[in-house]
Amino acid sequence: MKSIISEQIPLSVPYLSGREWEYVKNCLDSSWVSTAGSFVSDFERVVAKYTGCEYGIAVMNGTSALHLALKIMGVKPEEEVIVPTITFIASINSIKYVGAHPVFMDADQYYNIDPMKTVGFLLNETYQKDKCCYNKRTNRKIAAIMPVHVFGNAVDIETLVNVCNELNILIVEDATESIGTRYISGKYAGKHTGSIGDIGCISFNGNKIITTGAGGMIITDNPEYAEKAKYFSTQAKDDEIRFIHNDVGYNYRMTNVQAAIGLAQMENLDNYINTKEKNYTKYKNEIDSIPGLRLNETPPYAKNNNWMYALQINEKIYNLDIESTISLLSKRMIQSRPIWYPNHLQLPYMNEFSYNIQNALELHKATINLPCSVNLTELQINHIINSLKNK
Ligand SMILES: Cc1ncc(COP(=O)(O)O)c(C=O)c1O
CATH class of the missing domain: 3.90.1150.10 (Aspartate Aminotransferase, domain 1)
Known part of the structure; x- marks a missing residue:
């Protein structure tokens, strides 16, 4: 077959067709290139509004968003987090970062966590103690579940939410690939992926539908989680002037330059x-x-x-x-x-x-x-x- 194509067709590359240059130039002209700057808060506000969440906290990538989410939800070492086996390894690594164990689930026909199998597991293979859910086989507490909206396909979340609420299992949605995907039927019709669980995490990596080069965001309606996400992503500063840190934080904040690109990308x-x-x-x-x-x-x-x-x-x-x-x-x-x-x-x-x-x-x-x-x-x-x- 004779080829009519002269250059490699890449899998997934950024498309920077809007006001990215203008906004980045603004950062360079004003010297606001680091983690302080108005593009960061503007980007957070725009993403939160778009996804229908109260709060958005911009971080340096999707992996750090997932790690922080599990930390601020209170997932502890030796607890368990249910997660699909088909996902990018970052989802699983974030569970390891908090010292917890993944419990691997099968995939459904949309490459997502199989909701019926997961419910089957929760109903048959766990028990309740002190209002918490425990895995019968490991006797470890199942603290959370991380449904991943793989390739942008929305997880059948309604099936999972009902059971998780009943069993006291927190939900962190790995919506790293699915910004813009929303439910059109069922209880969550009109709601965006990432906005239904306790916390949602988005990635703006270069291969995603919109990008900040590297970047991520935590979205949530919970003010306590939002405050903690900001606190822990900025080195847990209790007194910024006197360098008082009452906890162990992380340097996870997004920069103004990344947010400038992200804001322009959101417009498209x-x-x-x-x-x-x-x-x-x-x-x-x-x-x-x-x-x-x-x-x-x-x-x-x-x-x-x-x-x-x-x-x-x-x-x-x-x-x-x-x-x-x-x-x-x-x-x-x-x-x-x-x-x-x-x-x-x-x-x-x-x-x-x-x-x-x-x-x-x-x-x-x-x-x-x-x-x-x-x-x-x-x-x-x-x-x-x-x-x-x-x-
Ligand atoms: C499903 C999934 N989870 C987590 C991540 C991690 O995001 P990031 O690369 O921004 O750290 C990605 C993307 O790369 C992903 O596709």
């Missing part, structure tokens, strides 16, 4: 979501007609931000497995990648508790991610589709 988020939806539909219409291939479905109960596209390959019908498909695409200047290796099999975590994991392994064997940048051109999408058709 809805446009980017529309573009991503259009591109998803184009990919889906064409790919689903290729024998053995299918683009991921999106949950019917939410409007997705369509951050990342997942191509599912039936290797018996398509006659190529995921590795061979990745090589084929690479030869045609298209970057693709397998999805994350299931975390319950990773070296640091293989001895942790996992519950009946099956579908996640199937999904991992059969899925690759396709280019999804906002600035993908029609020519590039056609080239990707034709490359998959004419192997």
Whole structure:
């Protein structure tokens, strides 16, 4: 097949098409380049309002947001946090940072934590003591659950919230990939991912739908959590002038330059979501007609931000497995990648508790991610589709 593409098509790169230059220039001209500065509070206010939360606390990345969230919710060493095995390892590492243990759950058809299996585990494999939930197999307290809205797909959170409330389990939503995704039916219709649990965490890493280079945010309606997030992300200063610190804090705050970029990106988020939806539909219409291939479905109960596209390959019908498909695409200047290796099999975590994991392994064997940048051109999408058709 003759290539019409002269440059590599990357998986997911930033699109800086708005007022980023103007706002960053403002930081440079005024010398407000560090963690103080009005762009940080403006960015926090805009993200909180957009997601329907009372508070936004900007931090240096999504990982630090998750770590802080677990810390300020009070998750303690030797307690447990339920988490899906299919997620970026940062979700799991944040649990380790507070000394807690992950409890790994299987994936549903949207790559998210399987809500029915999770509820099955909670109802059959745990017990209550002093109004807290304990894992029957480990006898450790299950302090929290971390549903991850994988690839921008909203988790079926309603099913989880009901049971978690009953069992006294806190919810921290890993909404690092899903800013802009909101529920359209059920009890949470109109609500954004990240705004339903006790705390939500967003990432603005360079590969996300909007970026600050690196960056993250904690969103919450809880004033105590918001205050603690600010306190712990700025070295736990009790007296700024006299350097009094009554706790161990972190240097996790976002800079004004990052927030300046983020503010400009927020102005275009809805446009980017529309573009991503259009591109998803184009990919889906064409790919689903290729024998053995299918683009991921999106949950019917939410409007997705369509951050990342997942191509599912039936290797018996398509006659190529995921590795061979990745090589084929690479030869045609298209970057693709397998999805994350299931975390319950990773070296640091293989001895942790996992519950009946099956579908996640199937999904991992059969899925690759396709280019999804906002600035993908029609020519590039056609080239990707034709490359998959004419192997
Ligand atoms: C699911 C998930 N969780 C956590 C993170 C961590 O975010 P960051 O890279 O901003 O630290 C990411 C993104 O990179 C992610 O995709």
